[in-house]
Amino acid sequence: MISRNLPILLSGVLFGAGLTLGGMTDPARVRGFLNLFGDWDPTLAFVMGGAVIVMAIAWQLQPKLARPIFADTFALPSRRDLTPRLIGGSALFGIGWGVAGLCPGPGIAALVIEPISAAIFVAAMLAGMFLIRLTEGNA
Amino acid sequence: MTLPGFPDATPLAGLGGGILIGLAAALMLLGVGRIAGVSGIASRATGISDSSLRKSSAWIFLLGLPFGALVVIAAIDRLEPSFANPMLLAVAGLLVGAGTRLGSGCTSGHGVCGMSRLSPRSLVATATFMAFGIATVATMNALGLKVLP
Numbered sequence: 001m002i003s004r005n006l007p008i009l010l011s012g013v014l015f016g017a018g019l020t021l022g023g024m025t026d027p028a029r030v031r032g033f034l035n036l037f038g039d040w041d042p043t044l045a046f047v048m049g050g051a052v053i054v055m056a057i058a059w060q061l062q063p064k065l066a067r068p069i070f071a072d073t074f075a076l077p078s079r080r081d082l083t084p085r086l087i088g089g090s091a092l093f094g095i096g097w098g099v100a101g102l103c104p105g106p107g108i109a110a111l112v113i114e115p116i117s118a119a120i121f122v123a124a125m126l127a128g129m130f131l132i133r134l135t136e137g138n139a
Numbered sequence: 140m141t142l143p144g145f146p147d148a149t150p151l152a153g154l155g156g157g158i159l160i161g162l163a164a165a166l167m168l169l170g171v172g173r174i175a176g177v178s179g180i181a182s183r184a185t186g187i188s189d190s191s192l193r194k195s196s197a198w199i200f201l202l203g204l205p206f207g208a209l210v211v212i213a214a215i216d217r218l219e220p221s222f223a224n225p226m227l228l229a230v231a232g233l234l235v236g237a238g239t240r241l242g243s244g245c246t247s248g249h250g251v252c253g254m255s256r257l258s259p260r261s262l263v264a265t266a267t268f269m270a271f272g273i274a275t276v277a278t279m280n281a282l283g284l285k286v287l288p
Contacts, residue, residue, distance in 0.1 A: 008203075011164070012163070013204075015159070015164070016207025017156075018155075018163060019204070020156070020207065021152055023152065027286075034276040041145065043149050046151075047157040048250060048251070050154045054160075054165055055252060067172070068173075071171050077243075085242070086263065087242075088242075089240065090242035090264040090271070093268045093271075099223070099279070100222070100227055101223070107232070109205050109208040112212070114220070117222035120225050124235075124236065125236035126182075128232060128233040128236025128237035129239070131233070
């Protein structure tokens with residue numbers, strides 16, 4: 001149990017460190033990146049690029065493993081269908097991301113950077129998630 | 140190091156942060172067999188959605204995020220970031236929460252884990268949220284709406 005949760009804790013810590021080092025927890029940096037038609041800040045392209053390159057290598061290794069190193073089975077998404085729900089939801093997310101310059105991971109990591117602002121964002125985010133569950137009755 | 144033409148960009152810190160995020164996601168994939176998608180893990184931790192990931196494990200991952208942020212803050216000097224006002228934060232949070240649930244993921248699950256797998260759903264989701272994020276900032280700028288002090 002503890003040994004299984006240790007890699008998950010380490011992943012969370014690395015993730016939070018990477019988000020903060022990369023500038024994702026700074027709304028001005030994020031909105032600067034989204035300000036493509038203004039005073040553009042390309043920093044986040046380096047964040048995304050670095051993360052995607054490392055993960056692309058991991059995806060090459062994944063099929064070679066019979067099972068995960070610290071778990072019994074892989075539990076990975078397999079859907080490939082493009083739905084209005086996927087696109088509409090991503091559009092809503094993008095608008096919210098643009099408004100405040102925060103997405104879920106940085107919002108949670110920022111709880112130790114600016115606690116009150118981050119808590120308002122995270123509480124509203126959870127409320128938004130809950131709202132969808134209420135309206136759809138599923139998850 | 141700075142980028143010519145972009146005095147405010149911090150490409151090395153960005154790349155370093157990105158590599159850490161990639162390593163975190165790779166550890167989740169190869170170690171635990173899962174996607175490091177923060178919106179999905181947050182909804183699992185709070186019981187908003189169900190998955191085979193244990194609730195305790197979801198909380199442990201989420202607790203790691205601010206802990207990692209603290210480590211970086213302690214290690215390097217940086218300017219205090221400023222955040223939007225409470226009203227805008229609440230509106231943005233609602234949109235982000237609802238949107239990531241409907242869209243089955245956010246910047247981490249779709250943008251990092253899915254794009255690197257060339258998942259068609261993640262490629263479309265990422266292109267969509269990037270386009271709408273860019274359009275939102277452009278529109279707010281055109282209307283003269285200042286979000287950050």
